[in-house]
Amino acid sequence: MIDYNVAPFEVVRDYDKCVNCRVCERQCSNEVHHYEEGFGKMISDSAKCVDCQRCVCLCPTKALKIVPNQNAFRPNANWQQKYLTEIYKQAESGGVLLSSMGNPEPFPVYFDKILINASQVTNPSIDPLREPMETRVFLGAKPQTIERDASGKIVTKLPPRLKLSMPVMFSAMSYGSISYNAHAALARAAEKLGIYYNTGEGGLHKDFYKYSANTIVQVASGRFGVHKDYLEDGAAIEIKIGQGAKPGIGGHLPGAKIVGDVSKTRMIPEGSDAVSPAPHHDIYSIEDLRQLVYSIKEATEYKKPVIVKIAAVHNVAAIASGIARSGADIIAIDGFRGGTGAAPTRIRDNVGIPIELALGSVDQRLREENIRDNVSLVVAGSIRSSADVVKAICLGADAVYIGSASLVAMGCHLCRTCNYGKCNWGIATQRPDLVKRLNPDIAAERLINMLTAWNHEIQEMMGGMGINSIEALRGNRLMLRGVGLNERELAVLGIKHAGEV
Amino acid sequence: MKYNGKTYKVNEINDAIKAAGGTATLTEVLGERFIACGLKEGVVTIEGTPGNALGAYLDGAKIIVHGNGQDAVGDTMNEGKIVIHGSVGDTLGYAMRGGKIFVRDNVCYRAGVHIKEYGDKVPVIVIGGTAGCFLGEYMAGGVVIVLNKDNAKDPIADYTGVGMYGGKIVVRAESLDTVLPEQIKCRRMENGELSAFTPYIKEYCSEFGRADPKLWTGTVYLLQPDSNNPYKRLYTNN
Structure with a gap:
């Protein structure tokens, strides 16, 4: 043939x-x-x-x-070579096209059309190398009223929160989609940095229970690996509703990747597929979501914040408004450029909206409705640098999740073939000979190096603006200006155009 | 411990159950949700109608309900036992991965959705009466038994086992006229095969004080998926 x-x-x-x-x-x-x-x-x-x-x-x-x-192929502005190639593949196999990592198509990257402010003359900038500069962030609901007990003393019991040394966490990547060594590196780096990593929907390997203080455990539609001890072990629990790379659909981890400890951790037999359905079949409404949030809180005695993660879709602001009333402590929003171990190409490249626009509209909506402090906002997909972090915070985020960037720090070159299961860098594979190529100590050190550098850069940018606390940067849209954006885009982002005062 | 849950917040009920070491009797229960969530030990006896998510993430305790259950009973249950002297609502035992649930009468939609098994950890759901649509949807392991004690003509409904890729659904029925999804293989069980499930039937009878040998007579069907890799041929690498 x-x-x-x-x-x-x-x-x-x-x-x-x-x-x-x-x-x-x-x-x-x-x-x-x-x-x-x-x-x-x-x-x-x-x-x-x-x-x-x-x-x-x-x-x-x-x-x-x-x-x-x-x-x-003969050049054609409409029938680009990619489309022909994909048709050949489908004509031969009859299969749904499967891709990996984030949307690579040339949609606008709004972070690249936003510029950050700095002080000149009228207010002094701050040198972070000499002066204190606070990048610590607390995630969770913030009480809006002061309560007093019977004797008039202020009740100081706060809702459960996460404490981050800097506003960055590692995104959910399951054990199964990435390797044992990759998970080990993320866990060690999170512990050293004073931040968190996220198990994804694959359960938690018993070796990693010791990192529990820096672990976010995920509960997704398949509920793989979810049980009481797993919930107990997380510093926070994340309910995954959607993922930026594949909003609206579930996940199928092929049986070929369900081997050894992956099988044991997910609690399904070796060689069997692991199917995460598109919806949670017990969540068809915000009320149902509230029920899952509270069942988790009941099971963990209200000691842990609950995160609800959604993909950035058209009506994300209304959905976030519902989630902020569901009892969730943190909303995580994943933009359409978010990474994945495998997603149908058509979904990855055509579904969802950019995180910058989603964030702009969600933050503004929650403020308008006076419920912004019910929740913290964490955004993802895709944050590529410390400048993206600063811009996201100015647009209203409390913190960001990084997935692809952390894999790149470990050696990933974004070849986008995670779905082959043969990652030569030992990251997105379960083949023992490949997994051992990734030294978790070196990988952890590289992650720590990257984020330590980012933190310095964040402090430099904050200092330049004359701001010494990241809290004062959150939602501070005056620190941003757009370039080459039209009025609708500026309105959704809630920022002015460069040159406007 | 005796506890009248009527005027209390549910977390107070759960705190009280835990303070009593897990063993408690709750009376006049009327829709309180999340009772015995994640409970590891003890026996919780409930008079009345507990609300949704009864025994979610249950981790070893036993729950006995003298009345009906609502939705999401035993959601993501890991260990233990739930006994319902009545019927229950939707999504019984969602994503259950261990333990046993016995329902004396009927269950509504989506019972046993996404239950899974690993090694000797095999969740079991025994339904005395009939089951609604989508029974065992996405089922990846475990055992669901529909006893059909009152000999209904159609003890299971449409879309039973849709998306199922592991485990077993056992249905006692005169004949099975329900339209089943293509990927489900359905056949009459031989007499010798039934013995594997007899212990669960005996447990059902002893929980509900029945000594009814007729429960396990007549025709019994076994429903199983045709593959544990349902989507292998769906994709092509791009």
């Missing part, structure tokens, strides 16, 4: 530099490279390459590079 597809990438080997050490061959789980005895040299099959850059990084003589395949 004719293969209508052409390789998207081309492996280019500089034979003057190649010493036939065969490192590339051993490193590539996609079996791109092999040594051809007859020719006495390394040969590459570009068709199998996913451009993960593993061989490029490990080649001792830097003899390799991966470039886009210059072979071109």
Whole structure:
């Protein structure tokens, strides 16, 4: 049968530099490279390459590079090569196209059209290297009234909260979608940094119960791995309603990934699929959501904040308004660029809205309704840098979740083939030989390095604005200006255009 | 401990149950939700009608209800036992992963949705009467038995086992006219096969004080999914 597809990438080997050490061959789980005895040299099959850059990084003589395949279909502004290729795949297989990581399509990135303010002359900026600068954040409901007991003393019992040393947490990524070592690195880094990581819907491996003070446990529609001890073990409990990469649909972890400890942690037999249905079948309304929130609170004696995570969709502000009245302490909103271990391509690339616009409208809506302090807002999908963090906070977020950025810190090159299960970086795989490539100590150190640097940068930007507490930055839209945005976009974001006073 | 829950907030009821070591009798219960959530030990006896999410995340305790249950009884239950001397509402035992639930009479929609099993941890739901639509939807493991004690013509309803990819649904019925989803294999059980489920029937009889040998006579059907990898061929890597 004719293969209508052409390789998207081309492996280019500089034979003057190649010493036939065969490192590339051993490193590539996609079996791109092999040594051809007859020719006495390394040969590459570009068709199998996913451009993960593993061989490029490990080649001792830097003899390799991966470039886009210059072979071109006849140019067509409408029928781009991608559409033809996808049709060929579907015509051959009859399958739903499956992709990984966040939406790569050229939609506007609003963070890149927003600029941050700084002080000049009239109010002094602050040097964070010399002066105290507060990036600590508490997440949870904030009481709006002062209560006194019978003797007139102020009741100081507060609702349960999360304490973060900086306004960043690691997003939900399940054990199963990512490896044991990747989870270990996230847990260790969260503990060292004084922040939190999130189990995702896959239960919690028994080895990681010791990080409970820095763990957010997730309850999703499949309820995999959920039981009393698991709920007890989390510092907070997150009800997952939706995910930015695939709003409105569930998840199917294929049986091939349900092996060994993944099977044990999820409590389903090896080799069986793990199907998370699209809805929670006990939640069809805000009232039903309230019931799940309170059943969790009852089971954990009101000691832990409950997070409700939703995908950013068209009516996100109204939904968030409902959640803020459901008894939830924190709302997490995941934008349409959020990552995933696997999602149908069409859903990932066409469903949901940008997080910047969702955040702008949710924060404004909750303020208008005087319920903003009922909840904290955490946003995700996608936060790529400390500047994105600062902009998100100015737009009203209390903190952000980072998923893709944390994977990149561990070595991910965003080749977007997590769904193959053959991650050469040892992150999105359960193959023992690949998992062991990721050293959890080194990966944890890299995560700590990245976020320590981000925290310095956040402090620098805050200092530049003359602000010494991140609380004073939250929802501070005067610190933002848009460039190249139209009036509707500016109104939704709630910011002025650059040049406006 | 005796407790009249009528004038108390539910968390006070749960605090009192825990303070009494898990063993309590609640009388005049009328719709209080979340009773015995996550309870690990003891026996909670309830007179009246408990509200939704009774025994959610139950982790070892036993709950006996002299009356009907509402929605989400035993939601995400892990261990223990729930006995209902009456009928229950929707989503009985949602995502249950261990323990047993016995309902003397009927259950409404979506009982046993997404229950799962692992090793010797096999959740069991025994329904004395009939079940509503979507029984065992997304079921990934465990056992659901519909005894049909009053010999109804259709003891199960439409969409039973839809999306099911593990576990067993056992239905006692003269004939099974219900339209079942394509992926469900349904067959009459041989006499020898029934013995695997007899202990659960005996437990049902002893819980409800029945000594009814007729409960396990007649035709019994076994419903199982045709694959535990239902979506293997659905996708193509892009």
